[in-house]
Amino acid sequence: MVWFTGLSGSGKSTLAQAVFSQLANRGHRAEILDGDIVRAHLCKGLGFSREDRIENIRRIAFVGNLLARHGVIVLVPVIAPYRAIRAEVRSASHAYMEVYVNAPLNICEQRDPKGLYRRARAGEITNFTGIDDPYEAPDAPDVECQTHVEGVEVCAEKVLQKIALSLRPEVVVSAPSAAAGL
Amino acid sequence: MVWFTGLSGSGKSTLAQAVFSQLANRGHRAEILDGDIVRAHLCKGLGFSREDRIENIRRIAFVGNLLARHGVIVLVPVIAPYRAIRAEVRSASHAYMEVYVNAPLNICEQRDPKGLYRRARAGEITNFTGIDDPYEAPDAPDVECQTHVEGVEVCAEKVLQKIALSLRPEVVVSAPSAAAGL
Numbered sequence A, B: 001m002v003w004f005t006g007l008s009g010s011g012k013s014t015l016a017q018a019v020f021s022q023l024a025n026r027g028h029r030a031e032i033l034d035g036d037i038v039r040a041h042l043c044k045g046l047g048f049s050r051e052d053r054i055e056n057i058r059r060i061a062f063v064g065n066l067l068a069r070h071g072v073i074v075l076v077p078v079i080a081p082y083r084a085i086r087a088e089v090r091s092a093s094h095a096y097m098e099v100y101v102n103a104p105l106n107i108c109e110q111r112d113p114k115g116l117y118r119r120a121r122a123g124e125i126t127n128f129t130g131i132d133d134p135y136e137a138p139d140a141p142d143v144e145c146q147t148h149v150e151g152v153e154v155c156a157e158k159v160l161q162k163i164a165l166s167l168r169p170e171v172v173v174s175a176p177s178a179a180a181g182l
Helices: A012-025 A035-042 A050-069 A083-092 A105-111 A116-121 A152-166 B012-025 B035-042 B050-069 B083-092 B105-111 B116-121 B152-166
Strands: A002-005 A030-032 A073-077 A097-102 A143-146 B002-005 B030-032 B073-077 B097-102 B143-146
Touching (some): A002 A083, A012 A030, A012 A073, A012 A097, A012 A152, A035 A050, A050 A073, A050 A083, A050 B035, A050 B050, A097 A152, B002 B083, B035 B050, B050 B073, B050 B083, B097 B152, B143 B152
Parallel strands (some): A002 A073, A030 A073, B030 B073, B097 B143
């Protein structure tokens, strides 16, 4: 399970999508657990309070681990703003990798792809990460991508290299050996 | 996704476990989505009203389909008492099979493995299927097992045969062909 943590607008989903495409091209089983989809299907009724965010993250981790147990590489582009819950997910997971999608708040706010920063600044949304809810940056992420200075291909390649190092041999799709059948 | 529907105490979990063991022995990827585990991890806060049961079933179906999409045979021993929600799950699923675990209410109540019928009769639990909440029996299940007259091995074999008929060829684990390499 590869968790992409970072501010809204930092590029988590874009990066996860790029990694997904590469994995699919290389014949791996992969799945993106997108925050919005999971909220719609598993977390109806949960809001954005600290308690609800934690419950949301626990549910995603539960489903992610179910999939990962069956050899699926699970990509999770979900803010997960608190150190404690990320540590809990790591310790509850068989294989967990943390990608810190790091872009400064002012850059994320300029991008504002969903118009959420504008709404948060206007007071239309509360408990918004980086504005009136904290983002606790990872101390020791497995990979860090600075999306304001590195392109998405470069970032994706860093993640893919780390995944390749973590994969158990039987999950790696390799070309048939030339010696087969001899 | 194989859904085992039936009253509490009808033998859904026992049958799912027997099917799971056989599948695992034969080298298939399988997973049981047990109602209690799912309620603890995905449906905290949901009760047993009609609305909450339906939401619970939708979440299980969402996770089951995620797993099934990656070639996992998902066994779901969960009452799912209403025809309409079972029809919804069937139509939303790529591959769905319904096993009606059928034992008469009075037999289930005698078994009462979790003491729930006793508590429902005493009024300590409400919205209990078969007592004060309806169980709508399937009209056309893919498999029917009468657990009060058929043993668990016989029932499991019926389900396994139906699964084998439904599996796409690539999911079937077969012995290497003698012609390979010639």
